[in-house]
Amino acid sequence: MSKENKDVLYGLYDDEEVLLKAVDQANAGHLEIMDVFSPFPVHGLDPKLGLSESRLHIAGFVFGAIGTLTAFLFMTWVFTRDWPIIFGGKPYWSVPAFIPITFELTVLFASIGMVVTFYTICGMAPGIWNPILDDRITDDKFCIAFDVTGSEEAEKEKLKSFFTASGASEVNTKTI
Amino acid sequence: MNQFSFDSRLKNILIGFMVLGLVCLGITFFVDDELHTRFWTNYLHNSVFFTGIALMSLFIMAAFTTAWSGWHTLVKRIWEAYSLFLIPGLILMLVVIIGIWGHFHHLYHWADAEAVAADPILQGKSSFLNPGWYTFGTLIIVGLWILFAVRIRQLSVDEDANGTTDYDHHRKIRIWSAAFLPLAGFSSAAVIWQWIMSIDAHWYSTLYAWYTGASWFVAAMALTILTIIYLKSRGYLEKVNIEHLHDLGKYMFAFSIFWTYLWFSQYMLIWYANVGEETVYFLERRENYPVLFYGNLILNFVAPFFILMRNDTKRKYGTLVFTSIVVFFGHWWDFFQMIKPGARTTAMEALAHHAGEHGHEMIAHGEMGAHELPFALGYTIPGFLELGTMLGFLALFLFVAFDRLSKASLVPKNDPYLAESLQHHVEIHGEEGAH
Numbered sequence: 001m002s003k004e005n006k007d008v009l010y011g012l013y014d015d016e017e018v019l020l021k022a023v024d025q026a027n028a029g030h031l032e033i034m035d036v037f038s039p040f041p042v043h044g045l046d047p048k049l050g051l052s053e054s055r056l057h058i059a060g061f062v063f064g065a066i067g068t069l070t071a072f073l074f075m076t077w078v079f080t081r082d083w084p085i086i087f088g089g090k091p092y093w094s095v096p097a098f099i100p101i102t103f104e105l106t107v108l109f110a111s112i113g114m115v116v117t118f119y120t121i122c123g124m125a126p127g128i129w130n131p132i133l134d135d136r137i138t139d140d141k142f143c144i145a146f147d148v149t150g151s152e153e154a155e156k157e158k159l160k161s162f163f164t165a166s167g168a169s170e171v172n173t174k175t176i
Numbered sequence: 177m178n179q180f181s182f183d184s185r186l187k188n189i190l191i192g193f194m195v196l197g198l199v200c201l202g203i204t205f206f207v208d209d210e211l212h213t214r215f216w217t218n219y220l221h222n223s224v225f226f227t228g229i230a231l232m233s234l235f236i237m238a239a240f241t242t243a244w245s246g247w248h249t250l251v252k253r254i255w256e257a258y259s260l261f262l263i264p265g266l267i268l269m270l271v272v273i274i275g276i277w278g279h280f281h282h283l284y285h286w287a288d289a290e291a292v293a294a295d296p297i298l299q300g301k302s303s304f305l306n307p308g309w310y311t312f313g314t315l316i317i318v319g320l321w322i323l324f325a326v327r328i329r330q331l332s333v334d335e336d337a338n339g340t341t342d343y344d345h346h347r348k349i350r351i352w353s354a355a356f357l358p359l360a361g362f363s364s365a366a367v368i369w370q371w372i373m374s375i376d377a378h379w380y381s382t383l384y385a386w387y388t389g390a391s392w393f394v395a396a397m398a399l400t401i402l403t404i405i406y407l408k409s410r411g412y413l414e415k416v417n418i419e420h421l422h423d424l425g426k427y428m429f430a431f432s433i434f435w436t437y438l439w440f441s442q443y444m445l446i447w448y449a450n451v452g453e454e455t456v457y458f459l460e461r462r463e464n465y466p467v468l469f470y471g472n473l474i475l476n477f478v479a480p481f482f483i484l485m486r487n488d489t490k491r492k493y494g495t496l497v498f499t500s501i502v503v504f505f506g507h508w509w510d511f512f513q514m515i516k517p518g519a520r521t522t523a524m525e526a527l528a529h530h531a532g533e534h535g536h537e538m539i540a541h542g543e544m545g546a547h548e549l550p551f552a553l554g555y556t557i558p559g560f561l562e563l564g565t566m567l568g569f570l571a572l573f574l575f576v577a578f579d580r581l582s583k584a585s586l587v588p589k590n591d592p593y594l595a596e597s598l599q600h601h602v603e604i605h606g607e608e609g610a611h
Contacts, residue, residue, distance in 0.1 A: 088448070
């Protein structure tokens with residue numbers, strides 16, 4: 001991530017259908033979109049932006065499998081080697097009794113592992129400030145943003161006319 | 177094509193399989209012991225299994241309608257058609273009832289007056305487990321289900337002809353659906369206790385009805401997926417796309433896990449508490465039917481869990497068809513596992529009782545002596561006759577379903593949710609379908 005400030009030109013849209021058409025237009029005009037912000041996941045947007053499928057779930061599976069093995073092998077070690085105790089006349093290695101705990105640890109490892117992975121991928125940590133372009137993109141506005149750091153005035157005008165043509169309700173510039 | 181035509185080629189194939197089923201049942205009857213345990217357990221097994229699939233189809237449809245679901249509208253005609261199998265299902269169960277009154281079979285320990293007289297546990301349960309209640313319960317409860325199935329079907333077909341796409345007409349279906357849910361929830365448990373759980377008459381489990389219901393549910397989903405893919409291969413249901421199948425696949429995945437959760441909850445509590453009158457059920461199955469017992473978990477949990485866990489396996493015909501077949505067979509296997517061991521114990525006790533009176537030659541007769549073998553076809557695992565019988569019943573089920581399906585349009589054109597179903601889109605990374 002670059003430490004330098006970016007000049008961002010962004011347009012706000014009122015509706016996700018308009019946004020999807022605008023993204024199509026931008027792609028057709030070979031405009032390089034920096035990012036798109038929306039208050040909720042918009043179906044069909046990711047392929048248009050050329051984003052590949054998230055691999056977070058693979059991390060989830062790996063963390064879950066680590067949790068399964070940790071719980072199961074630890075209990076096996078404790079109850080057969082380290083401190084064998086007879087509970088209710090059951091054998092030391094009582095697989096059915098281990099399963100609920102194994103399940104819980106699978107879920108715990110998978111969820112915590114995925115949260116940590118997700119925060120790491122997104123560069124988020126306590127104390128990090130993430131600039132937001134407009135408060136309403138978390139509420140009811142859909143936003144297309146272009147990086148215009150060091151761009152020519154003509155370039156910016158071209159982007160502004162794109163916003164007007166594609167039905168943006170508001171066009172702003174912000175340095176983040 | 178919106179109108180399914182049940183052509184004679186398909187009819188002949190299904191009739192062929194029905195004949196195969198009948199032949200298998202006939203052979204079973206003649207190679208059996210003198211109580212015809214194998215014949216009657218196979219008959220009960222398949223009747224209960226397919227009647228339950230019909231019930232669950234109605235339940236799924238009622239639950240979706242009540243929950244304002246829209247995506248399922250394009251496939252709901254299939255569930256309507258399935259649910260009408262309740263009528264032949266009741267006829268199939270009537271044969272079992274006649275068998276109880278006529279003492280043609282020894283499926284149920286509690287139906288044997290002599291055994292009840294000598295057994296305080298059975299006497300304690302006799303106010304519920306008796307031929308009268310079995311008959312009354314089956315007739316009234318399945319009768320009520322049929323009433324709802326027929327009514328919901330009528331309203332749905334009537335919507336095509338006389339309804340409009342507004343909610344006025346649809347509201348009636350919603351009322352009938354909402355009324356059906358609590359009714360099905362409670363009454364299915366009573367029927368499951370009588371039809372299946374009472375085979376092990378001394379034993380009971382409060383989770384049993386849920387567990388059995390989940391088994392039916394997954395089997396119904398699997399059969400739905402297979403039917404949709406078959407109909408699509410014939411050029412029907414062209415508006416049903418991978419998005420709908422993805423959702424059905426999710427249901428199959430989720431309810432396979434739900435089934436496992438119930439299975440395990442039932443098993444673990446009984447195993448942990450270790451009370452003799454409860455453990456007898458699982459001890460018998462684990463020690464004498466290990467292939468059935470562990471195979472059940474592999475087919476119904478391990479296979480669907482690992483195959484359907486990924487996103488893309490629910491979006492490909494190959495993996496969906498494969499898993500649906502495994503899971504459908506697996507839940508049929510599960511019912512085999514519920515019914516056979518208990519019915520066999522009852523039959524062996526009855527045979528030993530006869531032998532005590534008439535000499536020892538009878539107990540050695542037939543396959544009843546093969547208790548120790550881990551593989552005894554037809555008893556400890558399903559044999560070829562069982563498979564043939566299942567195919568026969570499946571063909572009967574599909575014959576009824578396809579016949580009903582051909583009587584109405586495949587697309588409920590006046591359903592207010594049709595537009596939502598047509599635009600259904602669940603996968604952010606999928607092909608662009610809706611926009």
